[in-house]
Amino acid sequence: MAEEVKLMKGNEAIAHAAIRYGADGYFGYPITPQSEIMETLMEEKPWETTGMVVLQAESEVAAINMVYGGAGSGKAVMTSSSSPGISLKQEGISYLAGAELPALIVNVMRGGPGLGTIQPSQADYFQTVKGGGHGDYRLITLAPASVQEMADFVKLGFDLAFKYRNPAIILADGIIGQMMEKVVLPPFQPRLTDEQIRAARPWAATGKTKNRKRNVITSLELDPARMEENNIRFQAKYREIEKNEVRYEEIGCENADYLIVAFGSMARICQKAQELARAEGINVGVLRPITLWPFPSEIISHYADKVKSMISVELNAGQMVEDVRLAVNGRVKVEHFGRLGGIVPTPDEVVNAIKEKLL
Amino acid sequence: MNDIVKPENLVYSKPRLMNDNPMHYCPGCSHGVVHKLIAEVIDEMGMEENTIGIAPVGCAVFAYNYIDIDWEEAAHGRAPAIATAIKRLNPDKMVFTYQGDGDLAAIGTAETIHACNRGENIVIVFINNAIYGMTGGQMAPTTLEGMVTATCPYGRNVELYGYPLKISDLVVKLDGACYVTRQSVETAAAVKKAKKALRHAFENSMAKKGTSLVEFVSTCVSGWKMSPENANKWLQENMFAKYPLGDLKNV
Numbered sequence: 092m093a094e095e096v097k098l099m100k101g102n103e104a105i106a107h108a109a110i111r112y113g114a115d116g117y118f119g120y121p122i123t124p125q126s127e128i129m130e131t132l133m134e135e136k137p138w139e140t141t142g143m144v145v146l147q148a149e150s151e152v153a154a155i156n157m158v159y160g161g162a163g164s165g166k167a168v169m170t171s172s173s174s175p176g177i178s179l180k181q182e183g184i185s186y187l188a189g190a191e192l193p194a195l196i197v198n199v200m201r202g203g204p205g206l207g208t209i210q211p212s213q214a215d216y217f218q219t220v221k222g223g224g225h226g227d228y229r230l231i232t233l234a235p236a237s238v239q240e241m242a243d244f245v246k247l248g249f250d251l252a253f254k255y256r257n258p259a260i261i262l263a264d265g266i267i268g269q270m271m272e273k274v275v276l277p278p279f280q281p282r283l284t285d286e287q288i289r290a291a292r293p294w295a296a297t298g299k300t301k302n303r304k305r306n307v308i309t310s311l312e313l314d315p316a317r318m319e320e321n322n323i324r325f326q327a328k329y330r331e332i333e334k335n336e337v338r339y340e341e342i343g344c345e346n347a348d349y350l351i352v353a354f355g356s357m358a359r360i361c362q363k364a365q366e367l368a369r370a371e372g373i374n375v376g377v378l379r380p381i382t383l384w385p386f387p388s389e390i391i392s393h394y395a396d397k398v399k400s401m402i403s404v405e406l407n408a409g410q411m412v413e414d415v416r417l418a419v420n421g422r423v424k425v426e427h428f429g430r431l432g433g434i435v436p437t438p439d440e441v442v443n444a445i446k447e448k449l450l
Numbered sequence: 451m452n453d454i455v456k457p458e459n460l461v462y463s464k465p466r467l468m469n470d471n472p473m474h475y476c477p478g479c480s481h482g483v484v485h486k487l488i489a490e491v492i493d494e495m496g497m498e499e500n501t502i503g504i505a506p507v508g509c510a511v512f513a514y515n516y517i518d519i520d521w522e523e524a525a526h527g528r529a530p531a532i533a534t535a536i537k538r539l540n541p542d543k544m545v546f547t548y549q550g551d552g553d554l555a556a557i558g559t560a561e562t563i564h565a566c567n568r569g570e571n572i573v574i575v576f577i578n579n580a581i582y583g584m585t586g587g588q589m590a591p592t593t594l595e596g597m598v599t600a601t602c603p604y605g606r607n608v609e610l611y612g613y614p615l616k617i618s619d620l621v622v623k624l625d626g627a628c629y630v631t632r633q634s635v636e637t638a639a640a641v642k643k644a645k646k647a648l649r650h651a652f653e654n655s656m657a658k659k660g661t662s663l664v665e666f667v668s669t670c671v672s673g674w675k676m677s678p679e680n681a682n683k684w685l686q687e688n689m690f691a692k693y694p695l696g697d698l699k700n701v
Contacts, residue, residue, distance in 0.1 A: 144535075159532055161535040163536070
């Protein structure tokens, strides 16, 4: 059978991919620019087909706690929101990490701080990869740059979340959420049965059977010695993820004199800027981190010995640039260029920034 | 002595689902009795393998240490949201939350109201002792007028702090709530009645009748700074006036 190509928004692709993945539940609260995710799910009525539960919660806080509850019972559950709503979810995300629960979160970023704007932004980078909620935890962070990746990262996010028993987040932005592109949706896979869940996820609160001890989903441990042990276990898991799950895309980086580091929609704009710069004889490569945590430090470090300088181009005031600088460790100049508050730069602006800051 | 230890002389035994972990509750606290009743009801309904409890933040945060079923520990106030998802994703399970007054009627008011309004097929067990126990006796939304706590040391003044919140009376108005009742466990007779109420609530949840809320008007001997006996007396003389016992709704 030929691949079925469809035209849709990134947000819609997330919804369709979730149904096709065999997700057990979605819990959300409307906020622009990502409301199409829940709207599409409600329109598709997956409870009548795959049995997926879709519920509009009373708040983002309730929604993320519904995710906690569902994940604790061993189900594949997700939520989505945009920046202000994601701030509200931080408590729950910290609890998910603390209780080692797999879940998928989607943030279609908009400009902040505060209520900010509904236009695209990448200003939640720090919040997502450096913590956001309280405590020493990490979120597996996937940054899609196309509608196709919005669809593909649903399965990838769930798979990584279950592999490591850790929440994963798709960190998109208003452009990727709203733009329409061609997409090949992933194939349908059935939801796990309760028996399969009991076998695959023996830690879950599925009802205590006679042959095992009770399962308790909790992040609480008042004995500091044991709480330290828990933290050491989390950190070991995070090192394992850093070792195994780094993902990135190199676009014309070999033999480049200058390197742009950019993620998500900004990486797409930077590819056009790369073309324009090359036409002017400026040999620029684009390195696109796909996982923002774990961060592709090694490959950036590799290029630090090859290029003359680097620039981190972001829809924020300079967040990822800090991680680029850490990877480079002073070997070459690393600059930042960004537009703020929902403004998206043109490729020309990026080329000008390269000329001003790098040459 | 040993002659009288015969099955036919047995008048009381520890519920099978209560384990031997030493309880952290204060002697005279209502929590222990309510835990026992829940353990008995789950066992008598034969639902041990199909029950998931949600523990709160507050004194009952460790409820999961005592009743031998699967549990999820909630963030403060969020238990009804967690229960909502568990029940919807696992409709054949019996799901209940166990929450104190701060958890249910202050920080978790929205989750309480909306879970009840959606008519989630869950049981909400509500311990109202009019004070925050775990954090050391601060004012609760249900603290009585004039009552002294660590954060209203001169007594609850309604001009400053507002009025005691009768949240069960609010829940009664919600179409999704099928059973709302106020019980207590300070006398043997009350314990017997309370157990029947709990059983009714759990049966409602499995019969998909909607949300059942069982409020226990309770004591907090440490927070109230009273002996268990005096706390029971104070409960009857003061708490019952504001929070009268009995069914508020039963459809």
